[in-house]
Structures are given as structure tokens and as C-alpha cells.
Amino acid sequence: MKILDWYILKRYLTTFFFTLLILIPIAVAIDISEKIDKFLRNDDLTLFEIANDYYKNFIIYYANTFLPLALFIAVIIFTSRLANNSEIVAINSSQISFTRFLYPYFLGATLVTIFALFMNHFIVPNSSKTRKEFENNYFKKQKYEDRTVRNFSLQLNDSTYIFIQNFDLKRNQGYNFSTETYSGLKLKYKLEADNITWREQDTAFRLLNWKERRIFNNIDSISTGNSKDTTFAFTPKDFNYKSTYAQEMPSGELSEFIKISKKRGVKNLNAYLVEFYKRTSLPVASYILTLIAVALAHKKRRGGMGVNLAFGISIMFIYVFFLKVAEVLGAVAGANALLNVWMPNIVFGCLAIYLYFNARK
Structure with a gap:
């Protein structure tokens, strides 16, 4: 030089x-x-x-x-x-x-x-x-903020989907929840609940008034109950898609978030x-x-x-x-x-x- x-x-x-x-x-x-x-x-x-x-x-x-x-x-x-x-x-x-x-x-x-x-x-x-x-x-200043997610759907993997009519992110409680698992185009499993609550201390969800249906070749198995604790491949954080959060993610984390969100069927990223x-x-x-x-x-x-x-x-x-x-x-x-x-x-x-x-x- x-x-x-x-x-x-x-x-x-x-x-x-x-x-x-x-x-x-x-x-x-x-x-x-x-x-x-x-x-x-x-x-x-x-x-x-x-x-x-x-x-x-x-x-x-x-x-x-x-x-x-x-x-x-x-x-x-x-x-x-x-x-x-x-x-x-x-x-x-x-x-x-x-x-x-x-x-x-x-x-x-x-x-x-x-x-x-x-x-x-x-x-x-x-x-x-x-x-x-x-x-x-x-x-x-502290003020009321509507943190309710409505009519939210999510694809967890290639065959499993969830739907929630509304979910309060502040109380971690939602209503009219369902999850479905498919084999190709054929429904193989469905779980519904009138109420779903996230229990952070247990890292699990509690379902109230639930109904579970398993579909086999010649027969269906149906179970019901008042209360059930279970886990899913998501948490309430996955319901909260805000563009401001993108600015707080390092690029590796942001890239992975976009990749997973696309796989889950989030429409606008x-x-x-x-x-x-x-x-x-x-x-x-x-x-x-x-x-x-x-x-x-x-x-x-x-x-x-x-x-x-x-x-x-x-x-x-x-x-x-x-x-x-x-x-x-x-x-x-x-x-x-x-x-x-x-x-x-x-x-x-x-x-x-x-x-x-x-x-x-």
C-alpha cells in the first residue's frame, strides 16, 4: 500500500x-x-x-x-x-x-x-x-393493555396443529382449545378442552372439560374428563408475535425463530x-x-x-x-x-x- x-x-x-x-x-x-x-x-x-x-x-x-x-x-x-x-x-x-x-x-x-x-x-x-x-x-406509565390472542392457530410439526379461540397472555388462560394430528390427510388424533391454563411452576398445561379421540382403522377410542395436566411442544410465548421482539434477538436466534415460525404455519413474518x-x-x-x-x-x-x-x-x-x-x-x-x-x-x-x-x- x-x-x-x-x-x-x-x-x-x-x-x-x-x-x-x-x-x-x-x-x-x-x-x-x-x-x-x-x-x-x-x-x-x-x-x-x-x-x-x-x-x-x-x-x-x-x-x-x-x-x-x-x-x-x-x-x-x-x-x-x-x-x-x-x-x-x-x-x-x-x-x-x-x-x-x-x-x-x-x-x-x-x-x-x-x-x-x-x-x-x-x-x-x-x-x-x-x-x-x-x-x-x-x-x-402503567396502563391497561389488551394482551388477549384471538383465533390463534399454530403448526407444531409436519402433522400436528393447534387452535385456540382466545388466550389471555397476562393470566395464561385460554378457552376452546384443540389439537389435531394427521397422517397425510387423514385425522388420527384430536384433543379438545373448554379451558386451558399454563402452569409455569410445573411447565405444563391444565385442561378442563377435555375430550380425547384416537382414530384407528376400524374403531375410534374416545375419552373424556374434568381435569388433565399435560405438556405440548409450545408455551404461551409462542402466541405473542410482536415485531418489536425482533430487534431484541441476535441474528442466530432470529433466524431460528423465523424458521420455526414458518414451519408452524405463522402467516405473516x-x-x-x-x-x-x-x-x-x-x-x-x-x-x-x-x-x-x-x-x-x-x-x-x-x-x-x-x-x-x-x-x-x-x-x-x-x-x-x-x-x-x-x-x-x-x-x-x-x-x-x-x-x-x-x-x-x-x-x-x-x-x-x-x-x-x-x-x-
């Missing part, structure tokens, strides 16, 4: 981390001003808990969120400085092509991408879980798929944003860095807008979550390629 490459890579990473370090304190200061009254309201809350349980994880989450913005602004700032100081003119005079000039930029983008992938898939989910537990304990795909698409955007920023800022302009920043922030605003729209559309039932999540990268990737060929001239 040449001295020039080290010079650009060092400026790339230094300006990126400096920009990120400017944005984070601003976010923390705004958040403190909004939540100071809530901190003071909780007499049992210590300064260590606020710093360790909340703001440590707050910084991790928002540093990851601001990463594309910090990267884009950083590349525009230091590339504009290179152009204004006529350093890029000197580089061009040395017969270094624009493509070769991009080499240290893409090396820096690779380092940022690897870091962001590690954060998105492993660190941020665990951090978000701790932060949201803190928020639920100290920030959110797009919110989970969007979260899973987004963890890869956002880091990869580092290459696209880097190329766009260099193509915009590599020439000296009248107005200097301010003009480049104005263009860059406008493009960044449009990118974030497209990103949020794509996430919403991708979470809709029946939509192609993978295509929607990657659509902003595809569109802005085309823009980056156009600016690249235009800059080569």
Missing part, C-alpha cells in the same frame, strides 16, 4: 469517528433533557443504573443508527478539503486514475462494513433488550424478515454512500465544502426516507421483504454508478 493510500485511509477513519463522536453527545444531551424528570421521579434509581443500563445501551443503539449518516458526512468533509487544497489536482497530475483513487476509500468502507455487520447481528440486539427493559420499568435483512443491507450501504460522497466532493466547487454538504445532506435525507418507506412496505403481508429492504440500496447503487462514470470523465 502506498503512502497516499495510508494518508487517505487515515483521514477517512479519523473523520468518520470524529463525526460519530460529535453526533452521539448531541443525541445524549437531547435525551437527558427530555427524560430528566422521569429519572428524578424514581427515587430508587441510581446514577450507575442510568449510565450502565440505559445510556451505555442508548449510545450503542444510536451510534449504530447514525453510522451511515456519519460515514457519508465524513467522506464529503475530508474529500472536499482534499479538493479545496488542490491535493486531488496533484493526485490527478501523478497519472492516478479516479478508480485507483477510490481504493483506500473502499478499504475504509470495508472496515466500517465489517464493524457494522458485527454490531447489527450480535451487539445491538442484546443491547436493545436491556435498554427496553429499563424503559419499560421506569419510563412507561415480514416484520421479522425486514429486521433480519436490514441488519445486512445497512452495513453494505457503506460502499454505496462512500462512492456517492467521493463522486460529489472530489472536485473543487464555487462555495466550497458548504455546497457539497448541502448536496450530500439532501441525498442522505432522501435515502433515509426511502429506507423507512421500504421497511413499512416490506412488513406488509404478502410483500417481498427481501426486495423491499434492498430496494434503497439498488436505487442509490444505480445513482452511485452513474456518478462514478461521470466523475471518471
